[in-house]
Amino acid sequence: MYDHSQIEKKWQGKWRADKANLTEENPAKEKKYVLDMFPYPSGAGLHAGHVESYTATDIYARYLRAKGFSVLHPQGFDAFGLPAENYAIRTGIHPQQTTAEAIKNFIAQMDSLGLSYDWERSINTSDPEYYKFTQWIFLLLYKNGLAYKKEAKVNWCRSCQTVLANEQAENGVCERCGSSVIQKDLSQWFFKITDFVEDFEVSGQKIPGLLRGLDDLDWPSSTKAAQKNWIGRSEGAEIEFPIRLAGEDQPQKIKVFTTRLDTIFGCTYVVLAPEHPLIPEFSGSIKNFQIVESYLNEVKRKTDLERTDLNKDKTGVPLSGLEAINPFTGEAVQVFVADYVLGSYGTGAVMAVPAHDERDFEFAKKYRLSVKKSVKPLVREIDDSDDFEEAEENFSQVFTEDGELVDSGKFTGLQSVEARERMANWLTENNFGRRMINYRLRDWGVSRQRYWGAPIPIIYCDYCGEVPVPESDLPVVLPDDVDFRPTGESPLRYSQKFNKVLCPKCGKPAHREHDTMDTFVCSSWYYLRYADPTNKDLFASPEKLQRWLPVDLYLGGAEHTVLHLLYSRFFTKVLRKYGHLNFNEPFLKLRHQGTILGEDGNKMSKSKGNVVNPDELIKSSGADALRLYEMFLGPLEDMKPWNSQGIIGVRRFLEKVYTLAFDVPRQDDKQVLSLLHKTIRKVGQDIEEFKFNTAISAMMILVNEISDYRQKNKTWPLSLENTENFLKIFAPFAPHLAEELWEYLGNQKSIFLSPWPQFDESLLISESVNLAVQINGKLRATINLDPKLSEAEVLSLIKEDENVKKWLLDAEIVKTIFVPGRLVNLVLKNVGK
C-alpha cells in the first residue's frame, strides 16, 4: 500500500535533520538563481496558485542541482502592508504578531509540499535587520537627488484613510476597498524613476535604461509590452504660443506638446487643463472669470472615475479675452479650459486640431468651433477605388492618420513624416519651441500615512530643516506604542518614543518624518538580500552579489507585470549607477504562472465557495500527488480551471510507480530501454522549457509500457541501474516517493545528491517505425518497417500493400514525396478511373 502521509512525513523530517536544502557554496560549480516572487504572509495561508508556481520552481531547481549547478533557491516574506494593519485596527492584535504567525504557517505548509527552500536564507521585510537597508537605499536615493519631497495632488482613499499610488487607484477606484478615490494635496516623497527611462552612463559605459533594457530580457512579450505601454514614450514637439490678452501682447507663453506637429495649420483653438498655472495668473483679467472659476470647482468635485469617463460629453469654457498666436500662421485663436486635457501629462495644454483629432473634433462640434483641414489622405499607388472613396468619406469627418499636407503654407504637399521633421527644425530656428519626448510614467510616490511599513529615515529640525538620518543610526525602528485607529495621518505621529529625537546636525530637539514607505519599496530589492541575508553592514557584500546575481529564473503572477517588476528594475539601475552592482537587469528570465480558476471556471474566491485548500489535498492525496496534479493540469503559463476529479489520474500513476518498482527479477528489455532513454531526453527538455505537463505525460507512457510488459512477462524490464535512472527523472516532480523507492533499492545517500542521467543517442533510434502512406495528401495506409530502408525499397514494399494497390489501379504516379522514417506521399493522376 502506498501510504503517502507516512512516506512524506518521514522524508520531510529527514531532509530537515540533514539540512538537505542548504545552498551549496561551491565556487567550482556554475551558479543558478531560481526565485519565486515572495508571498505576502496572509492569514489565509497558501492557495492553489502558490502551489503551482512554487512546485514549478522546485522542479526546476532540483533539476538544475542534478545537472551540476550550485543553485540558490530561497523564499521569504513580503511582510509589511495594509491587510495586517487593517486586521490590527479591527482586533487590536499587533501586526507583528499576526505576521509572525502567518509566516510560521506558510513555512509549515511549504515544507509539507516538499519544497526545497533554503530557510536559513529566508528574509522578512518587516524585520529591522532587513528594513535597515530599505532605509539605506532611501538615503542613497536622497543623497543623489532621486528622492524628493513635493506638495502634490495624491489619490486619497477616504475609507482606507491613506494615499494610494496611481497604480493602486486604477480608474479612480481604490485597489483595496473599491471605494472611489478623491484628490488631496499632501506633502509627499517621490522617487525619480523617470530619470532612468533612457540609457545612462557609468564611467563612460552606456547602460540601458528602463525602456531599452527590456530588449535584452527573456520575458513574456506581453509583459514587455505592458511595461513599454506603462512608460508610454512619445516623440513630438513642444510649441510656444505667444499670448494676447484683451488685444495686448503678454510676456507669457502657452507651451503645448504635440506628436502631430504636421497638423498645426489646422489648429483652431488652444486648450488648458483646469490645473494649468496660467489660469490663476490671469484671474483678474479674464472677463468671464466667475464662470471659469465655477467650472474649475465643478471639475475639482469630480472623482477620477467621473473625469476619465470616456462616454460622457466633453465640457469646457472659453477664457474670454485670451488668445493664443499660432507661430506658424501668426493667426490668433481662442483659448479654452477643459478637463479633457490632463494637467499631469505633457505641458498641461494642447493645440486643438479638430480636423485631425477625435477628441478635439468632439469638443469643437459641441461648442461649434471651426474645423480646418490640413492633412489629406494619400492616394494609394494601386488605386483601389473602394478604399479611396472610404478615405474621402473619412476626410469629411476626422482624419487622424498621416497623409499629405494641404493649406499649410510652405509645408504644403509634404508628407506627414517629413513635414514633422522640417517643421520641428523651423520651430527651433525661429525660437518657437523644440523637439520633445514625453512619458506617461510619473515619478513614484512612496509616502504612506500608515504604521505597518518601513519608516522614512528623515528628521525635520526647526533650524536645519530636512535632515537625513545618519547611516550609523539606521535602522529607524518602528515603535510599539501606537494606536492603529486611522486618523488620516500616520499613527507614528502620536508615538512618544518615535518622535523624541535630536537633530543629527545641530543636536536640538527635532521630530521624525512619520510617514512610512510603500511596500513596493521593500520588495524592490529583496532578491539582492538573499545573496547575503545576514550581513549587518551592507545590503549584500560585493562578493556574494558577484556569486549569485542576477536572478536566472524569476517566476510569479502576471499581476506584478508593471509595478513590482518596473520598480525592481529601477532600483537595480540606481544601484548600478552608484557603483553598488555591476549588472544592468535583475531578472534575466521571467515567467508567469497562469491563474488557476475554480472548478466552475470563475476566479477562486471565498464568496463563490470554489476555493481549493492545499492542506486538505496534501492530507487526502499527498503532497506528491498535489504537485504532480497541478503540473499536469496544463501549460504553466495558461489560465486553467481546477478539476477535482483530475487528481485521481496522477494518484493512480504514483500508485503504479510505487507497486512496480518492487518487482524482481530485473533485466533490460530493448524496447523498454529505448523508451526510457527517449523519456530521459524528453523530461529534461520539457523541464528546461517549463512544459511540465508533457514531461509527466511522457513518464506515464513509460510506466504504462513497463506495467504492460510486467503483466505479460512477469519480470521487470529494466536493470537496477536503469530503474534508478527512471527514479532520478521522476524525483524533481515527486520527491518523497522517489526518495522512498531510491532507499528501497538500497541507496544510502539521498537521490538528490545523484546526477541527472545521460541519455544514449544510439538507443533512441527505433528498429521499426510506422510509416504513413499518403495518396494525394490523404492517409491511406500505415506500414511498419525499418526506418533505414531506401526510398526505392520502401516504394516497392508500399506497392504490395492491399490498401495502397486499389488506389493505384488506372492511375499514374506523377510525383513521389519521401520523408525517411515518416511518410510517403504518392501524387496520382486519374485516381480511380
Add this chain to the structure above:
RNA sequence: GCCGCGGUGGCGGAAUUGGUAGACGCGCUGGACUUAAAAUCCAGUUGUGGCGACACAGUGCGGGUUCGAUUCCCGCCCGCGGCACCA
C-alpha cells in the same frame, strides 16, 4: 480605440515547429472480478454511414500558398489580459 495572447473531442490538454490531428489524463460505455458496491484490470470512446474492411467530413469562419496546413499568408468573427481623453 491601441498593445499583447489565444480559439483543437463531453472536459484539461498533445502534435518532433509544414509531414499519420486528438498523445497523456479525467469522464463516459461495455466486459472481468464481487452476493453487491467500491477499488482494480481488460476493451472502446471526434462526428456521420456501414456487421465489417473501409469511406466521407473535421483543429472559430472565408479565401490563398503547397504533393501535404492545427502549423505559413490575406480578410473576418469570438474570448482573455494590459493600457486608455497621454494630445
